[in-house]
Each structure stands twice: as C-alpha cells, then as structure tokens.
Amino acid sequence: MVGRTVRGLVPVLLVAGALTGCSSGSGDGTGADGRPGGGAATGSAAGRTAAKGGAVGGAGSGCELRVTFDVAKHWKAKAVAVDTDSEFAALARQGPVSMVCEIDAKPAGHIGFLRVWQGDGKGSTPRQALEGFVKADENASKITYARTTVGKLSVVEAGYTVHSKIMDESRPARAFAVATPDGPVVVHLGGLDSQEHRGMLPAYELAKRSVRLG
Template identity: 35%
Template sequence: MVGALTGCTSGDGDDKAGKADKAEAAGKAAGKPESSKPASPKPAEPPAESGRGSGTRVGGTGSACELPVSFETGEGWTAKSMSVGDAAFLGSVTEHKYLKGTCELDTKERVISRMLVWTGPATGSSARQVLEAFMAEEKKYLVESEYQDIKVGGLPAVEVVYKLNSPKLKEDREQRALAVSTPKGAAVVQLRGFDTAEHRRILPVYELAKKTMSGTPVVAN
C-alpha cells in the first residue's frame, strides 16, 4: 500500500513538474524576463584613518618601543616592540637584513596593514644612504620608486613612494618609507598595506608620525 501511494504521488509530481517546465520554456520563447534574486549589495569599504593623534608617543625611553626617533601614534593604533625571534622571522620573510625590525604599529581593525620601524646602529651614513640600502632589498618586486629629500623635526630625512609587484594580487601595491640618520642610530618608518587602496586609507597615520617626529636624545653611559 505504501509503495502504491508513493508511486502515485511521484507520478503526479512528475506530471506537474513537466507542465511547469513547458510553461517556463514557453515564457522564454515569448520573451518574458526570468525571475531572479536581487544582487547582494557590495560590502562598503572601511573608512580611511582620521589621522587624529592618540596623545601617546613611541620611541622615547620607557615607551612601547625605544627608537632613534619618537613620534605620536594614531588614534586606536598601538605600538609593540618586536622580540628577537619576531624580528628574525620578519627579516627572513621580507629579505631585509640591512636593518632589523624593531617596532610594529597596527590596530585590531586592520590586521594585515601596519606600520613598521626598522633600526640600525649609528654608522655616519646619510638618510639617503640608509634608505637606498633598505630599498635595495626590495628590488625583487620593485616596479618604480620616487625619492624626495625632506625634513622631519629638524632632521634631514628622505622619503620614498614606491610600487611593488604582487604576484598573488596580480597588481602593483603602493608603499612608502621614510629614513632618518641620527647620532643614536638609523631608522626607517615603513607604511605597508594589503593593497594600494588600503595603503592610502591608513596613510594619515603615517603622515601623523612624520609630522610629529623628532630625534630621541642620546643617553651617556
């Protein structure tokens, strides 16, 4: 009995489905538009950083990272001193050996995009020499670069805006870096980003660091 009922129901369903298919085909032939679900709205891009300061400086003695320079961090951004192991790993991944990764600044809203500070001992090299040596280690994917001599906090500095080819993204990514050479050592502040759009969204944080930067005093032994 169950088998008979199942068979009857199945046949009735097939007949209805067949009629529906014929009706749909007839509608297409007559030029009637097919019903379709509305397209999902495109996710909104995250807003750009405001560039407002946090009121906290990094770089000085007792701060999150002790550096040859100090500057104000962006609102919502935190600085973290890199351990020896983390610095070694970063150097191996990025192929940077001339300077070591010393400090990373990021925010929980931007997990991938961040600002890095690379440092080295005082050698008497100019800011341009420091930056050119740093950029020589980017040559593997370097597409173009433009250097500019500037001053930050009264210190001679050199800035570079450059593009790296990203095989994974299949596009060129904009990056930038700023180098200074002080009696306490050399420093390169590098602004990274997942892609060019994200890099430009976090640019105000870098500009804030540049605007508020100054050398840190050398402490006599």
C-alpha cells in the same frame, strides 16, 4: 622587553607582503604634489589628517626607539623580538636595517602596519639607509625619493610600487628614513592592498611630520 616574535609575524607578512616593501632600482623625483610616488595615488586620503592617539619611541610606549613620533588614534605599537638563531630571522632584516617595532592599524579599522627598522651604520645618511632598504627588495619599481626637514631633522622619503605575487596585484608603499647618533631609522608603510594603503596614509604622514630624536 617582551615583543612579537618573528615567527609570529610570518603569517601576517605573507598575507600583507609587508617585508617585500622595497626594491632594486633608483629613481629620484617627486610626484605632482611634491611627494614621492605622486599625489594621485593618495586618492580619498588626500588632505585628510589623523587624530593623534599618543607617541611611540619612549619608555613605556610599546617600543623604545632611537626616535619618537606621534601615533594615530587606536593604532597599537608592539616591539618585535628577533631571534637571530631562528630560520625566520632573515625576514626581519631588509638591507642595512632590522625590524624592531610594528604599529598595528587593525584596532583603527585597517589591515596593515607602520613598521620601524633600525640599523648600525652610524655614518650613513638617511638617503643611503633608505636606498639600501629599498634596493633589498626585488619586487618594487617606480621608486622616487624626496628630502624634507622636520624641525632640525633631515628626512628622506621613498614612494614606490610593490608587486605582490600572493595578491597578484601591484600596490603602493612608502617609507622615510632619518639618521641618529646610533644609526639610521626607517619607518615603512605597506598595507594589504592599495585601498588599505590609502586609508592608512594619514597615520603615516602624522608619524613623518612629528618624528624627532630621542
């Protein structure tokens, strides 16, 4: 499968801080709206829904994954090819998972990505996988976790704040994880800044509420 290389990702990652989306620390709670990180941060995105533009995960969808979920209209999925011998290979690894897919929001008018990460720990729970992902980043704080069920699938979500040294500001981030027979899957939403993150939340929520195995 032809995909975007890690080397090609580096300029975008440095600007958006996408690979610094999780951290050390271990809160456990929800905001006032029952979501990780609190409802106030959603701002104008609260109550909005994203129009479905297709699905990703199956053959011919841009990324073949262990899960399938709906993608917002105009968002474009592309597989990430990791050259393990590259000096940049570490950028595509965070905790127990490696980046395998990015779903670009630019065609929909936003600067940011939904990124999908997969791991080999077949015995790990969604919470264990997500905690490992989050704790692998030293720039995050105010981490909260929540668990929900989508169909018969257990989904664990983290909401947290990431400080970007490049942008010299803190911004919100979210990620959810599920377990599959082949190992955990983490779906992460970052964004260039807080405003972009809020604008992309409906697409993230669409992915979370539609995730299923296969």
